[in-house]
Amino acid sequence: MIEVRNVYKEFSGHQVLNDICAEFEPGKTNLTIGQSGSGKTVLLKCIAGLHAVSSGDILYDNRSFAAMNDKQRKAIRKEMGMVFQGGALFDSNTVEENVMFPLEMFTKMSYEERRDRANFCLKRVNILNANDKYPAEISGGMQKRVAIARAIALNPKYLYCDEPNSGLDPVTSIVIDNLIKEITIEYNITTIVNTHDMNSVMEIGDKIIFIYKGHKKWEGTSAEIFDTGVKELDDFVFASSRMKQLRDLNR
């Protein structure tokens, strides 16, 4: 479980996150939603330890990140996997080398063992016969799947996905969503997904947190999201007239 306790974050005097409190449970797909610039990515990067929080704390299974020394922080990072918005695959490495990279850096596995594990992860995300290709030679959807394979290579306890569907067509988006959901349940991972894709919200959102201008405005499930009474959330969810018509029809 990941607990976010009263997290504040500011950049050069500009307050980006204000008193964020949240709990993310294992085996569930936790979604953070909000408009672009609302602070979702900053929150995710704070949780991932890529940004230091201005105040507050983040606890990973009751282990406080603020209380950890550098060695402990480095160790806990090995329990995390992250899928970045653009995939962030290493351009100069092949697909297989990308997945083998964390294994080579942090395990004492032999080359054959690393290759077997990489192939297992690639098979798990349905990437076949692309081991020797470079990231530039595969599609955006494949890049995202390779990024997921790399993120799960070390059997992480925590998985973070920053807008995994951005730039993908609706069909591929659903494939990626389902993959994240399956992996979360299969390995009992605490997964946090940043998204503003309402398809993802409805398909995989076990728990949803709505961020608005750096504040947590709402928390609930995908079943509750259509009738929250929170104006900012309604404006976000029912931004198009079609969605408003759909809501009125449902009512």
Place this chain on the structure above:
Amino acid sequence: MLKLLFHIGRYFVLMKRVFSRPERWRVFLRQTIREIDSIGVSSIVIVLIISVFMGAVCAIQMAYNLQNPIIPRYLIGLGTRETMLLEFSSTIVALILAGKVGSNIASELGTMRVTEQVDALEMMGVNSASYLILPKITAFVLFIPVLTVFSMAIGIVGGYLASFGTKGLTPHDYVVGITSFFQPFYVTYSLVKSLIFAFIIASVSSYHGYYTNGGALDVGRSSTHAVVYSSIVVLLFNVILTKLML
């Protein structure tokens, strides 16, 4: 002034992170060999082309300026040799490599930064500064003596080639000149300078690339800054080292 101090401070903080023990020596070695190929070996052709032409031009200009019966002709070869050893093969080659290697390093690291590849490394718990920059610095510092000595030799050969058909200079006079009054310390001086210049180019360019912020335009800007600032620092250290060593 404050901005300059900020950059100098951040540069030294980055260097502290760079010069930490690599996570895996095997990976570091592999990366260094890869960088020797991409930074060093790929620079041989440009060094060859520039050195041969510069050596030739140097000899022709010396011949043109030393057309006086009381000045011995062999001084043209001697002057060409000393110019190549003392200044051209270390400083001028370093400035040219600041353009080629510096922009290459800065754009590579800058692209990795804006496409979140650096964040991906940090996320995994890898010291990205050491993993990405140390092999580049090591490779360039290890390979620069090869480029410098190669440039010296090719530059002198360029002067020799120019001696055919240049008024006031014969190949024989040129050979006498380049074999006279040789001071081995000049080679040492040039190699010491080139080692320091290689470190400056690789580290300053890495600094600009590593701290790229924004998008594609900023990667280009970082590349330009890398070339400009590494060239300025090279020229500054050229004066300091010359004062100290000669």
